[in-house]
Structure formats: structure tokens, C-alpha cells
Amino acid sequence: MKPVSEFKIGPLNHVGVAVPDLEAACETYRTLYGATDITTPFDMPEQGVKVCFVNLPNSQIELIEPLSVESPIANFITKNPKGGQHHVCFEVDDIDQAVEEMGKRGATVLGKPRIGAHGTPIVFVHPKNSNGVLIELMETPKEAH
Template sequence: MIGRLNHIAIAVPDLAAAAAKYRDRLGADVGSPQALPEHGVTVVFVDTGNTKVELLEPLGADSPIAAFLDRNPAGGMHHICFEVPDIAAASARLLSEGARILGDGRPRIGAHGNPVLFLHPKDFDGTLIELEEISPPGNR
């Protein structure tokens, strides 16, 4: 069902400082900040060539990333994202197998403009999983 690893997300207390570390110390290709109010975050994507690192900073006090940083003030890995060709089919299969989808269970539009959903970390060995619908290469 899952395809390639799309990104690894890291929650950070200071997005500009984190982006500068990746750009200046590691020589990475770092994108521009992108506010995602529906998700309560501001993100920057770091292109590693074979995948991406998503740096997340809270956008407002109600952000789920703010709660994460309360527990982990220095930041840390927040989730991993896998690509799927059909998010509705993936959701139906996961639900039929007992997995829990966070929120209202319906996909939302993510940072890349594609439908995403998140799977409960207790169902996946303590790891928050994001699924992102990506069309197969011939259909993009």
C-alpha cells in the first residue's frame, strides 16, 4: 500500500534557526517558510535529493506542534510521511484492519496541495504516520 518515503518531519522551536543550520552547516537546499493555518504550523522543506525533511514550527498557541514542544522543548522527530496512490482506498483498508485515523478521519489538503491524513501513533509502534496521496509518475 505505501510508496516511497515523502518526508521526515522535525518539530523545532525556532524555524529560521533550524533552516539556517540545514542550509549553512549541512549545505542543504532549503525552501521558503510556508504557513499552513489549517494544520497550525509553519513549515520549511529541506530537499535531500532522495526525500525531504520538513521542519515544523507552531503557528499559534493552539498548534499541535506547540504541545509537542512543551513536552520536547529542544524539538525532535514528529512524524514520517509515506506516499500512497489512493488515500481513500488506503483509509478504508486501514480502518477495516483496526487502525485509527486522527481528526475527523477525512483527508485534508497538506503542504504540497495533496490530500493527507494522519494515523494514530499507538497503532504504529509509537510513530505518528502521515499518508499523502501522490499520483503515479505517469499521471502527474
């Protein structure tokens, strides 16, 4: 597929991992992998999840636990009871431009932009467009994250 503009994704921001138990997952990253910089978990009721970030020298891992059975993550956990890699997030300069360009390029954008865990607009691109990988596009935060 030939690009219709100069639009392109930016740096990898994080990898999202769905987990059935956020506290247990945090403990795994601390004890097994030696992670020392893990944010305090916080609820995102508008998305039906509780999240925290494992901060690494070159990226982040977003750990995501469903808040209820209605959460989109709950369905993922039902299919993958131990959890697993849920999405890959790339930064973009302008989320509205990203949505427009994805549409022009034939991608299925899931919903409208909304505020994500970093406090900036996000949107997801259907896995069928990315070799089975759910892609999150996130407007680059104005401040360090």
C-alpha cells in the same frame, strides 16, 4: 495482522521535524549539514503551522513550527522544547482507499483527509498503531514536488 487487500504504502516522502524556531532550524541544516535547497517558509493557518522543506537527493525533511499555542505542534514542543522527529510520511495512490484500508486493518486514523503542505490530501495514523511513530499518509502528488 493479515492484509485484507493489496493496498500498501508507497515511497517515503519526508520526515517531519517539529522545531521551536523555523529560521534557526533552516540555518542549522544549511551550516551544519550543507543543505542548499531549502524552500521558503510558508504559513498553513488551517493546520496552525509554518513549514518549509529541506530538499535532499532522496527525500525531504519537513521543518514545522507552531503558529500559536493552539497548534498541535505547540503541544509537541512543550514536551520537547528543542523539537524533534514528529512524523514519517509515506505516499499512497489514493488517500480515500488508504483511510478505508487502515480502518479495516484496525488502525486509528486521526481525522479526515485534508490538504497538506504539498497541496495533496493527507491523513495521520495514530502512533499506537506504528510502534510509537506518527505516520502521515499523503496522496502521491500528480506533479513533481
